[in-house]
Amino acid sequence: MIVSLIAAVPSNGAIGKNNQLIWDLPKDMKFFMDSTMEHNIIMGRKNFESIPEKYRPLRNRTNIIVTRNTEYKAENCFVTHSIKAAIEIAEQNNEKECFIIGGGEIYRQSLEENLVDRMYITHIKSDFDGDTFFPKVDWKKWSKRNLFSHIANSENPHDFDVVCYEK
Numbered sequence: 001m002i003v004s005l006i007a008a009v010p011s012n013g014a015i016g017k018n019n020q021l022i023w024d025l026p027k028d029m030k031f032f033m034d035s036t037m038e039h040n041i042i043m044g045r046k047n048f049e050s051i052p053e054k055y056r057p058l059r060n061r062t063n064i065i066v067t068r069n070t071e072y073k074a075e076n077c078f079v080t081h082s083i084k085a086a087i088e089i090a091e092q093n094n095e096k097e098c099f100i101i102g103g104g105e106i107y108r109q110s111l112e113e114n115l116v117d118r119m120y121i122t123h124i125k126s127d128f129d130g131d132t133f134f135p136k137v138d139w140k141k142w143s144k145r146n147l148f149s150h151i152a153n154s155e156n157p158h159d160f161d162v163v164c165y166e167k
């Protein structure tokens with residue numbers, strides 16, 4: 001099974017504020033939705049709770065939540081207590097490619113623990129004011145494939161490049 005990570009990361013690395021996303025980029029959201037559709041997705045408890053209630057669990061995906069709280073329950077989701085255990089659940093579900101979908105703490109630990117094989121990163125070419133950051137990554141250590149680029153327009157008002165990195 002391939003362990004992938006998917007994130008949107010602006011120039012200054014701020015990926016969220018007050019447990020919410022900071023931008024509105026429907027084209028990138030569609031890329032996220034299409035990429036993760038029908039897959040096992042692994043997320044921190046805070047990221048799960050940041051998803052508006054009517055959209056969670058994210059439909060047509062197996063939602064796996066990581067929390068230290070052994071009492072935590074979320075309907076129609078797997079709940080587990082480490083990132084490695086979450087990856088094992090995906091493996092047991094016969095997944096071919098699972099997706100670590102954040103937030104900041106889960107991205108940082110999964111990269112530090114060398115659990116990630118592939119990353120899909122939307123590099124947004126703007127700075128944002130945030131309180132949660134993507135970890136520092138030496139992008140040059142990964143082999144890079146550009147997937148597509150976007151030039152700012154009225155619907156998606158920031159330039160961005162979507163890049164796939166392989167270990």
Ligand SMILES: NC(=O)c1ccc[n+]([C@@H]2O[C@H](COP(=O)([O-])OP(=O)(O)OC[C@H]3O[C@@H](n4cnc5c(N)ncnc54)[C@H](OP(=O)(O)O)[C@@H]3O)[C@@H](O)[C@H]2O)c1
Pocket residue numbers: 006007008009015016017018019020021043044045046047048050066067068069080081082083101102103104105106107109132
């Ligand atoms: N730009 C993007 O692509 C993107 C993607 C996803 C999320 N986000 C943003 O990221 C922010 C949320 O990120 P965050 O860093 O605050 O939180 P997070 O990573 O989503 O969740 C943190 C929580 O995960 C649990 N956890 C962390 N490490 C664990 C471990 N080793 N074992 C067991 N449980 C563990 C803990 O839950 P308990 O406290 O319950 O124990 C912890 O409080 C939001 O603003 C969201 O909008 C951005």
